[in-house]
Amino acid sequence: MKRSVLTGSGSALPKRAVSNAELTKTVDTTDEWIVERTGIRNRYIAEDGETTSTLAADAARAALEAAGLAPHDIGLIIVATATPDNTFPATATQVQHALGCNGGIAFDVAAVCSGFLYALATADSLLANGMAEKALVIGSETFSRILDWEDRTTCVLFGDGAGAVVLERRDVAEDGPGILASKLHADGAHCDLLYVDGGPSTTQTVGKLRMKGREVFRHAVVNLAEVLGETMEKAGLEPSSIDWIVPHQANRRILDATARKLGISPDKVVVTVDQHANTSAASVPLAYDAAVRDGRIKPGDLVMLEAMGGGFTWGASLFRA
Numbered sequence: 542m543k544r545s546v547l548t549g550s551g552s553a554l555p556k557r558a559v560s561n562a563e564l565t566k567t568v569d570t571t572d573e574w575i576v577e578r579t580g581i582r583n584r585y586i587a588e589d590g591e592t593t594s595t596l597a598a599d600a601a602r603a604a605l606e607a608a609g610l611a612p613h614d615i616g617l618i619i620v621a622t623a624t625p626d627n628t629f630p631a632t633a634t635q636v637q638h639a640l641g642c643n644g645g646i647a648f649d650v651a652a653v654c655s656g657f658l659y660a661l662a663t664a665d666s667l668l669a670n671g672m673a674e675k676a677l678v679i680g681s682e683t684f685s686r687i688l689d690w691e692d693r694t695t696c697v698l699f700g701d702g703a704g705a706v707v708l709e710r711r712d713v714a715e716d717g718p719g720i721l722a723s724k725l726h727a728d729g730a731h732c733d734l735l736y737v738d739g740g741p742s743t744t745q746t747v748g749k750l751r752m753k754g755r756e757v758f759r760h761a762v763v764n765l766a767e768v769l770g771e772t773m774e775k776a777g778l779e780p781s782s783i784d785w786i787v788p789h790q791a792n793r794r795i796l797d798a799t800a801r802k803l804g805i806s807p808d809k810v811v812v813t814v815d816q817h818a819n820t821s822a823a824s825v826p827l828a829y830d831a832a833v834r835d836g837r838i839k840p841g842d843l844v845m846l847e848a849m850g851g852g853f854t855w856g857a858s859l860f861r862a
């Protein structure tokens with residue numbers, strides 16, 4: 542049988558790390574408050590010359606190297622981002638040009654924090670339809686550029702970065718590697734709980750992120766537990782067979798609460814929110830790459846990716862590594 546197989550991953554972070562202690566110099570907050578409410582201890586902030594497309598291209602190069610491929614092998618690039626370098630062209634076309642593999646398919650996906658899940662499911666479908674054989678799926682963000690640094694309820698939560706995976710259509714055995722099931726959802730009724738208050742068609746400005754954190758939290762735990770259950774059912778597997786959950790890294794308490802709801806041990810949850818904070822669409826591939834490179838996720842492991850973000854949008858994807 543044919544499946545889309547994740548054959549390599551990579552990530553990129555800006556050079557500048559910013560600890561909670563450093564933030565307290567400019568924001569009315571404390572290390573204790575941030576750690577206790579979110580689990581975040583550090584984030585990376587892009588400086589001059591570091592943009593969503595440069596981080597994405599760096600992550601893509603690392604993923605290609607891990608997969609043993611060259612840029613010209615890639616026929617499809619999808620970048621999930623809510624913070625593109627420009628309103629257009631799509632960041633994916635800028636990444637394609639930076640890598641030097643012009644000519645294939647390249648476009649962006651906007652589903653905010655669940656953008657990587659949307660991009661992965663889209664790439665899987667396009668590969669299944671024969672539109673390309675090998676794809677780069679990238680989540681890349683510079684959320685520091687859309688934060689209101691006067692709003693302590695949001696600015697301490699986010700960071701910048703990028704993660705990428707190579708997806709290849711391959712012949713595999715029934716119990717072999719590849720994507721087994723994905724589920725995606727959106728509910729536009731809650732667009733006022735997490736949004737950016739600007740844009741080209743309204744204010745002609747970039748705008749700043751606005752969030753009702755407590756309400757987002759409540760929806761996140763319910764929606765994520767539900768979509769994980771649906772995805773396992775679609776794959777015909779029990780939650781107990783999952784080796785690793787790689788969740789969107791928004792808040793340590795959301796990760797713990799979701800795992801508890803599913804009866805999954807916290808030891809099976811990959812956590813990087815302490816180091817990266819919430820990097821929106823980049824958070825799932827960043828966390829996945831960290832767990833592959835430190836040897837936690839091994840070939841044959843059953844891995845669940847999941848995320849929820851503004852819109853609301855949410856989704857999950859189950860694959861064998």
Ligand code: ACO
Pocket residue numbers: 569570571574575578579654693694695697698735752753754755756757758761789790791792795819849850851
């Ligand atoms: N430092 C110190 N105090 C703060 C800070 C801060 N940075 N921010 C808020 N406070 C204060 C508030 O002013 C409030 O004070 P008050 O009681 O005197 O009014 C108090 O802390 C409690 O504020 P709450 O907003 O009720 O705190 P809560 O426990 O809900 O935690 C948080 C806030 C961390 C934002 C939480 O609601 C959350 O994580 N929500 C999920 C949001 C999220 O992660 N979104 C990302 C995208 S969506 C997703 O990824 C799922």
